[in-house]
Each structure stands twice: as structure tokens, then as C-alpha cells.
Amino acid sequence: MTFFNGLMFILACYLAGSIPMGFVLVKLFTGKDLRTIGSGNVGSTNAKRAAGPIVGGLSFVYDSVKGAAAVLIGMHLAGPFWAMAGGMAAFLGHLYPVWLKFKGGKGVATGVGIAVALFPPSSLMAAVVWIIVRVTTGYVSLASVTATISVVAFVVLANISPFYNVCVPIIGAMIVWRHRGNFQRILEGCENRAPKYLFAGRDR
Secondary structure (H helix, E strand, O other): OOHHHHHHHHHHHHHHHHOOHHHHHHHHHHOOOHHHOOOOOOOHHHHHHHHOHHHHHHHHHHHHHHHHHHHHHHHHHHOHHHHHHHHHHHHHHHHOOHHHOOOOOOOHHHHHHHHHHHOHHHHHHHHHHHHHHHHHHOOHHHHHHHHHHHHHHHHHHHOOOHHHHHHHHHHHHHHHHHOHHHHHHHHHOOOOOOOOOOOOOOOO
């Protein structure tokens, strides 16, 4: 891939990552601005709160697919470096979407897509970690962050690539940072807890 083509690929991944599907679907189905509901976040969890599990689920799937697609297309076109670069661009697009004045989601779903495409064993491990933390604590935010950290640890310990060893921790740190408000509410005892049954969580 030439340098120019690489830049165009990165730009395309960023723009695709910037599409705020949760915002779009909530606007389409309810006529409301997702940024004014619940946490104000445009990710899938807040979309579920605003418009129900189907909309939340569709948002999560799209946000995951855009991360995975960027990785897989990059891998097909030019190999591991561009796969990770494309995934990173889609992730940054999700966090800082040009369409919403650079105020986006927390990146968990897009990170899931990147992990599934690049590191399938780590995504399985993260799913187990997420379920355990979610069921035992009731905090979706804590489960998401713990699962993210498990992926970062897996990639770094596996030492798959020096480039991956830099990019994956950056993605993980950004996801953790975007959840800082959740941590504060957990410490204050006012973070929403999910019901006991699985996949019903709310992360305000």
C-alpha cells in the first residue's frame, strides 16, 4: 500500500468509526437527541436506555463491526501494521466523531470488534472476565473496564508485535479514562447496578 493510499484508508476508517449509530438509531426511532438522555453518551448502553434493547443491541453490533471491519480490510490490503492502524482510526473516530463535534462514545464496543478481529483468544477471555465481573458486582462499567484490561494484558504478555504492544495499551487506557465518571459514581455509591439477570445492565 502506498503512503497516499494508506492515508486514504486511515481517513475512511476514521469517518466510518465516526458514524454514531446509537445517536442515529435513537433519533430515528424516538425523535430524541441521545446526548440529552441518561449519561448523554452516544454509545450502545445509553442507546439501550433511551430506546430499548433492540436499538441498544443494533448500536453495539455496528460499533463492534466498524472496528472489526477496519482491521480485516487493513489486514487484507496490506498486513498487520495497517490492520492495527485501521482499527485505531475507527476507534478514534468512535471516541471523537467529526459529525458530533468530536464528542463520542467510550469505545468499548469498537474495542471489542478490534479484539475479535485481531486477537480472537483474548476476546474469549475478555468475555469470561466481563460475565464474571458483571454478575458478581452488577456494574457494567466495571465489567467493561476489567475485560479491556484483560485484553491489554493478553496482547502485551503474548508479545505479538511491538506496534501492537504500543497501540493496544493506548486503546485500553483511553477506554479506562472514558469511564472515569463511572468510577467516581461507584466510589460515591450512586452508580447504577444492573439487575441480576445477564445482559440487562445499565451504565449511566
